[in-house]
Amino acid sequence: MTAVEQRPAPSAAPPPRRPNPVWVLLRNSWRQLTSMRTALMLLFLLAVAAVPGSVLPQRPVDRGQVAAFFAAHPQLAPVLDRLGGFDVYAAPWFAAIYLLLFTSLVGCVVPRLVEHLRALRTVPPDAPRRLDRLPQHATPAEEAADPAATAAAIAATLRRRRFRTVVREHPDGVVTVSAEKGYLKETGNLLFHLALLAVLVGVGFGSWYGWYGNRLLVEGADTGFCNSVTQFDDSALGPRVDAADLPDFCLQLTAFAADYQPNGQPKSFRATVAVEQDGHTSARSFAVNDPLRLRHANVYLLGHGYAPVLRYTDRYGQQQTNVFPFLPRDGMLTSEGVATFPDANVDPRTNKRAENLQVGFEGVYLPTVDANGGAASAFPAERDPALFLTAYRGNLGVDAGIPGSVYALDRAQIDTGKLKRVGGERPQRLKPGESWTLDDGTKLEFLGTRQFITLSVRYDPTQSLVLVGAVLGLLGLMLSLAGHRRRVWFRVSPLPGGAGPADGSVVEAGGLPRTDYPGFGAEFEQLTQAAGRPVQSGGTA
Incomplete structure (x- = not known):
């Protein structure tokens, strides 16, 4: 009995693996x-x-x-x-x-x-077999020179026109010239996107390592400031910046000049400051679009206005003189603000102050009073200045420890009656040098004004990177729009029926635009003529 060899049954094909x-x-x-x-x-x-x-x-x-x-x-x-x-x-x-x-x-x-x-390292491909099927085609024409010499002359012409050119010799005696141009289009595209990346990186790192501070600087030697966080009206430091990293310098506004057109529109602003840095003091000037450039900081001029100088004499004969910046509310520098004297009326015998005897004034300053009686200034320069004030007496609310605006009185104190209006129902008009005596015998004198400027002190360590990125992006965009990638081929064949290559050759040309290029037909015709080939070009149907 013959044993039958049993083979294992073929296993079933594993099921296709499902992707995650x-x-x-x-x-x-x-x-x-x-x-x-x-x-x-x-x-x-x-x-x-x-x-x-x-x-x-x-x-x-x-x-x-x-x-x-x-x-x-x-x-x-x-x-x-x-x-x-x-x-x-x-x-x-x-x-x-x-x-x-x-x-x-x-x-x-x-x-x-x-x-x-x-692609830049890759040579242009060889000519296709059927040049007549390309969008641009030049019909064959005879040449007296042999194929190698004709192809060399065509290649030299194309290289002078900045084409990447390759000459290939085939076993059947045919010589092809492959040429390509227009890589600057893709180079411009990549340059634009790389420049955009540089701008994004610059903005990001600038927010990390940059800082800024805003400051209202009044004219005068007693109102200067130094570059520290505590002396800024508003500031912000990047996450990688400490207050000790700020550069050390001090500024003092010594003069401000403004020039206006007849309709009140500004023509130019220029501030002159005394800069103290590294133990040296120098006079520098800057304008709105011409910042003051210091080491690791730029100071920008944002605006300006007027600060009335007021002297208040309280009921005990004590005098206080302060400068109060009024913020402009329109282009003619109609300015609003307050003047507060929280330490007035301190009894010299007890050295104590009654909280309900604090004094505050709110009002409007007009550099040029409107001759027609308008409530706004008629011109931004001080031609006919006047200060209109309303007086309040009581508790100003400054001792509560709650932050508030220095340019407005606490309306809650007025609404609750803790701060009462005194001195009449209509605002008091004061010209420079005039005074106002209140009902309790106290007196307020309007001594004049000082000019102030609003500054923004900034530092951006990547500002140059952002500028270079913007310039390169513009250059890349121009290259991208101006560049057109295209290829041209010339096939040089031995003259049919000739005894050898020296008997002559036949030249055929074709062209292919790689991108949308309406002017490629005219350029192709110019190329064939420049190559010395008396051929007739045309596109395929």
Whole structure:
């Protein structure tokens, strides 16, 4: 009996392995994020997101304008504030768009850069078999020279026109000339995107290592300030900056000159300051678009106004003289402000102050009084100045420890009756040098005004990087728009029926634009003529 060999049954084919859905989702999301379409959408979205930063006042630039917006729009301003409308560039939603755009650009540019470098090292391909099927084609024409010499002359002509050229000899005696041009288009594209990345990096690192401080600086030797956080009206330091890292310098406003047109529009502003730095004092001047450049800091002139100088004599004969900046509310420098004397009426016998005898004045300063009786200034320069004040006596509320504006009285104190209006129902008008005696015998004197300027002291260590990135981006955009990638081929064949290559040759040309290039037909015809080939060119149907 013969044993039958039993073979194991073939095993069933394993089922196809299902891809991990999480990995598929991540891969597809990354591809979508790093696509050029997504990058352009994010760039457009970033531009739209920056619009509120140009329309709405920003706290890092001018807190006074933000406060004025709150006063003018009490219902809308808190909503915009919660959305980050008054500090747009530090808002979380702006940072999210910024980081997504940065990631998209990196994922989009790096593969394209590698591919572009590979293409630069690759020689143009050989001529296709059917040149007559290309968009541009030149019919064959006879040449007296042999194919090698004809191809060499054509290649020399193309190289003079900055074409990358390769000459190939084939076994059948045919010589082809392959030429390509227009890589600057892709180079410009990559340069633009790399420059945009540089700008994004510069802005990001600038916010980390930069700082700013705003200051209202009144003219005079007694109102100067030094560069420290405590002496700024508003300041912000980057996460990588400490208060001790600020450069050491002091500024004192010595003069301010403003020139106006007849209609009151400003023509020029120029401030002159005394700068003390590194133990040396020097006089420097700067203007609105011409900042004062110091070591590791730039000082920008934002605006100016007037600060009335007032002297108050209390009921005990004690005098206090202070300078009170009034903030402009229009282009003619109609200015509003307050003058407070919380330490007035201190009894010299007990050295105690009655809280209900504090004095405050709020009012409006007009550099030029309107001859028609208007409530606003008629001209920004001091041609006919006047100060209109309303007096209040009582508790100013400054001892409660609650932060408040130095440019307005506490309305809660007035509403509760703790601060009462005195001195008549109508505001008192004062000219420089005039005085006002109140009902309790105290006196207020308007001594004149000093000019003040609002400054923004800033430092951005990546400012040069952002500037270079912007210039390179513009250059890359120009190259991208001006460049057109195209290829041309010349096939030089031995003359049919000839005894040898020296008997002559036949030249045929073809051209292919790699991008949309309406002028390629005319350029192709010029190339064939410059190469010395008396051929007739035309496109295929």
